[in-house]
Amino acid sequence: MVNVQGKWALITGASRGVGYQTALFMAGQGCNLILHSRELTHTAKVEQEVRALGVDVYCVQAELANHEEVVAMLDEIEGKGTPVDIVFNNAAVQIAYRTDYWNTPVEDFEQSFRINFISVATICNRFIPQMIGRGFGRVINTTSGIKNEPEQAGYAASKAALDKFTKDLASRLDGTDVILSLTDPGWCRTDLGGPNATSPVESVIPGIAVGAFVDDKKSGRFLHAQAFAGMTLEAAVALAETMEATPYTI
Secondary structure (H helix, E strand, O other): OOOOOOOEEEEOOOOOHHHHHHHHHHHHOOOEEEEEEOOHHHHHHHHHHHHOOOOOEEEEEOOOOOHHHHHHHHHHHHHOOOOOOEEEEOOOOOOOOOOOHHHOOHHHHHHHHHHHHHHHHHHHHHHHHHHHHHOOEEEEEEOOOOOOOHHHHHHHHHHHHHHHHHHHHHOOOOOOOEEEEEEEOOOEOOOOOOOOOOEOHHHHOOOOOHHHOOOOOOOOOEEEHHHHOOOOHHHHHHHHOOOOOOOOOO
16 A cells, blocks of 8 residues: 655645545645645635644645646646645536536536546646656546436536546556546535535545555556445555456446
8 A cells, every 4th residue: 555645645626525525634644735726715724724734735726627727737836846646636517407408508518628627637647747757656537427417418528538538548557656547426415516415525535535545556447435435544445456447447
């Protein structure tokens, strides 16, 4: 199992929900954090909380729908000289629920793809080559199990694109100690999931983070966080490493 103490992790969407839970958990393991949100004020609370756990932390901001802001955020991180060892691409948007799905506005697709896919691809393409060069890296892309819901066509299509991108890219990481995984938090009671969701957001731990700790150089796994709910981290890693890591298993 990977020891993340002293390593640096970037968490997008860290101010609330799954990103917030991930930040607290990783800080508890001694991991230094870069906390992303749309505005720095949004991460002020979690920044204080993780700093109290004894790790180094700083915050960055970017509207992920704006490619120039994403690039500027990545430039800022590089400018600080931070070696990003782990990335949790957690932030996402679920635009609307369209009962008249035949008339889904094109803006639903454009906004969903910018935030849920293009920003993630931009982050991966910036940091994964650096990870390969340093000989270590973990990237966890958050997907969704949503299916058969044309009412959420923009969101679902953007997550399908993310799945394909992740699986294809994973096939190029064989022989490296850079592991690229997909994770699905399940339907959780968050601002995105809503109050009627089946699972409390705390149930994503440790499953949402287990991809940072696997240590077998196998990329392309799909890790459903709810399958690890209530486990110790050690047990979760052991289970994850039994799961097949092959493309196109979703």
